[in-house]
Amino acid sequence: MTEVRAEIDALDRAIVALLADRLHFIGEAARIKPQRAMVRDEARIEDVIAKVRAAATTSGIEPDFIEPLYRDLVERSIAHELALFDQRHGIKPSR
Numbered sequence: 001m002t003e004v005r006a007e008i009d010a011l012d013r014a015i016v017a018l019l020a021d022r023l024h025f026i027g028e029a030a031r032i033k034p035q036r037a038m039v040r041d042e043a044r045i046e047d048v049i050a051k052v053r054a055a056a057t058t059s060g061i062e063p064d065f066i067e068p069l070y071r072d073l074v075e076r077s078i079a080h081e082l083a084l085f086d087q088r089h090g091i092k093p094s095r
């Protein structure tokens with residue numbers, strides 16, 4: 001069990017490092033998009049979900065296992081992107 005948990009811990013570190021890289025590019029999106037209404041792009045969200053579902057199948061895991069994780073990740077990414085957008089454009093946070 002110790003070895004298995006060590007493997008899981010190592011993978012978690014790698015996953016968190018990749019999520020940090022992903023979040024960096026979310027920040028880039030906040031910098032590039034000219035309008036707040038463009039932060040949330042429904043078509044792109046569905047494109048991301050379709051691609052990760054396909055990637056799950058390729059990797060031999062259930063797409064239904066991955067989809068809710070990604071929907072949560074994307075929602076949190078949008079919240080982060082909105083906060084950065086507002087900060088950059090001097091929009092005060094709502095109460």
Ligand SMILES: C=C(O[C@@H]1C=C(C(=O)O)C=C[C@H]1O)C(=O)O
Nearest residue numbers: 029039040041044045048074077
């Ligand atoms: C980063 C973007 O902004 C949002 C965040 C997304 C994501 O986390 O992948 C996808 C769509 C957008 O609503 C984007 O439009 O690509």
